[in-house]
Each structure stands twice: as structure tokens, then as C-alpha cells.
Amino acid sequence: MSVPQRKARPRRNNESNRREELLRVSAKLFREKGFDGTSIRDISAAAGMHSGSPFYHFKTKQDILVAVMEQGLAEGLRKTEEVMALSLPPEQKLTKLVRTQLGTILEEGNDFIPVLLYDWRSLTLANRRRIVAVKDRYDALWQCLIDDLQRAGHMPGDAQLVRLLILGAVNWAGTWYRLGGRLSLDKVAEDAARLFLQGKQ
Amino acid sequence: MSVPQRKARPRRNNESNRREELLRVSAKLFREKGFDGTSIRDISAAAGMHSGSPFYHFKTKQDILVAVMEQGLAEGLRKTEEVMALSLPPEQKLTKLVRTQLGTILEEGNDFIPVLLYDWRSLTLANRRRIVAVKDRYDALWQCLIDDLQRAGHMPGDAQLVRLLILGAVNWAGTWYRLGGRLSLDKVAEDAARLFLQGKQ
């Protein structure tokens, strides 16, 4: 008379697991080779599927890109909000926020935000608008901290411009930083915060 | 008995013009859509040629990418050396160098260095080695200035790391800056230098 409930649950979980696995390998491949440099067959192979199977989970390749970026933004936003909620003087909060962002783009398996940062131009215009709405909340959190720092006299210049410059310095690290090298992420965060702050020597 | 010299010269010039035109439109397209997102047919059409004709000037599509990057580096290196040769205190030289780099990546038609910056992963390993050798000279010039600034006490932190952070902030501008907007390149350069320098308020 009806489909057994016991069976429906595990299947839903498996489907969800396969979907997550697809996003994980896609993020990694997109980061390494770019969206246009990665084929559906690359993704299928990395996920242990056959070439047509990703389309059971996503309607188009572009939809995979959007899902990767949205998942990255969701996690990045959560971590950023966590730091912003701490009761700390703004100078210390800057170091922490920079460290968090470095982790978000550089730690093992964190390929989602880098895809957003480095493959933006592969988004269709409609999807760009969709993603930018969430990205704006991300930027607004950073802007709050920078406004605080400026009020405390720790940072001269146009407020928005300063945000773009600082986030640029941090996000650019994705192009040169290698895990296990001479510099720890803590060291990078400390030196970066010190470089941006005035009157802290 | 022999090919007339008068005729050989103009032909060589035309060929050279077409080659330059190919590089110009390729740089623009690569910047907008990425190397993998740009087809030989896109390039041919933009240059007013038929689809097979670029291969008369370049052996492969990858060779076009390399040529774009090398031309960008040559010009960028020349402009950077010019600024470094000026007799100025290092703080003022920083503003000038930042302004020059901003022009190199943001002014009309300057698509060559952005391709180097944003399409690095599309290079084969062999070509990466080839390009990095020239890029190292570029970085070394910046490092000289930063070492000067550190000796003068204007900039704390690990010297190489500071160079990467500053160049990151500047190069990232390619992803957000729009010509004709609220901020002039001069203003961006001034605020950037002020953000990085200590004891200059």
C-alpha cells in the first residue's frame, strides 16, 4: 500500500552523500584547472561515476559551479560571523578575521571559496546576481570591522577602498601560499594585520 | 634573379602587425572569458580572420597565451624599472610604484598582465618555468623597494611576505576596479601606500 519508510531514509542519505561528494571533487577540480578546463568526465571519474551520472544530481555543469560557490559562501559566512561576535578590541579581531579567511581559502579541502574568487567570470550573468547577494553580506561583515578600526584611528583612507585592499591581500594568498612551507597561516595573519594597522609597532 | 628588397619589407611589417593584432584581441578575450573559455574561432573573428589563420602566426593556442604573458611582462618590467630608477625617498617611490602597477593592470587595453595574473593555471608546466624566470625579476624590483622601506622603519614583518601581501592587494584590484568609477587610480595608489606605511599619518 505504501513505500516502507525504513528504506526511504537511507536512500535519501546516499543520494545526499553522492551529491556532496560531487561538490567536493568538483570544487577541487575547478580550483586546479578552472571551470572551463574541467569536463563533466573529469568530475565523473573523480567521483567514481560514469560520464552521464552527474546530471542525475545537477541539471547542468553551471549548476554545479553555483552549488560549489553557495556552499563555500555559507560556510565562510558562518565562520566570519563567529569571529565578529567575539568581544575583542578591533585590532585583535582583525588578526583573527584574517586568520579565519586564510583558513577558509588555504586549508586542506577548502576549495569552495577559491572557486568563487578565481572562477567568477564563468558564472552566467543571472547566477552572478544570485551569488553577489550573499557575497555582499560577507563583505558587509568585513566593512563593520574596518569602520571600527577607522573610528579608533588605526587605519586611514577611504573605508570601502581599504576593505577591498585588505581582502585583496588576503585572498591573493591563494595564488602563492603552499601548506607546509616556511610560513604558517598564523604568521601570515599576524604580519598582515600588523602591516595594515597604524600605531601598533 | 632575386626577390626585390622593396617588396620584402612591407610584407614583413604587415605580418608583424597582424601578429600584434592577434595578441591584442587574444589578451582581451583571455581576460574576459579565460584561456579555456576562449576558442580559436573567437580570436579569429575578433581579428577579422578565418578560423585556421591564427595558426599561420602561432603554432598552438598555448603559444598565443605565452606570447601574451611575455609581452605583458616585458612592458610591465620596463615601467617598473623606470620608477625604481627615480631618485625619491622610498615612501614616495611606493606610491609611484603602486600607481604604475595599477595602470599596468587596469588602464584601457592593458590586458596582458591580467592574463598572466588570472590565467596562470592554463600554462603547461614547461611554459610556467619559462615565464616564472621573467616574473622573478619583476618581483625582485618590488622586493628592493620593500627592503628599503623596512630599513627606514616604515614597514614591519617578514620582507617576502610583505611583498606578497602588498602585490596581492594591488593585483586584486583587477577583480573589482572599474574605470570611470568613484575612485581614481591616483586615489587608490595613495590610500594603498598610506595603508601599508607606518608612522605616516
Place this chain on the structure above:
DNA sequence: CCTACCGATCGGTAGG
């Protein structure tokens, strides 16, 4: 999620 397949487009080439 697999099988078998499609039409479109890709980088590149031979011959002139």
C-alpha cells in the same frame, strides 16, 4: 545511477 548515444564545437592541419 548506467548504457548508449547525439549534435555541436574544439584545436589543429594539408594544400594552395
Place this chain on the structure above:
DNA sequence: CCTACCGATCGGTAGG
């Protein structure tokens, strides 16, 4: 530099 073309690969689909 054009003409005419090639084999390979692409994103995506129908049917199960």
C-alpha cells in the same frame, strides 16, 4: 592567409 576538412572531446539526453 583562406578553404575544406579531421579526429577528439564536449555538455547533455533518453530509456531503463
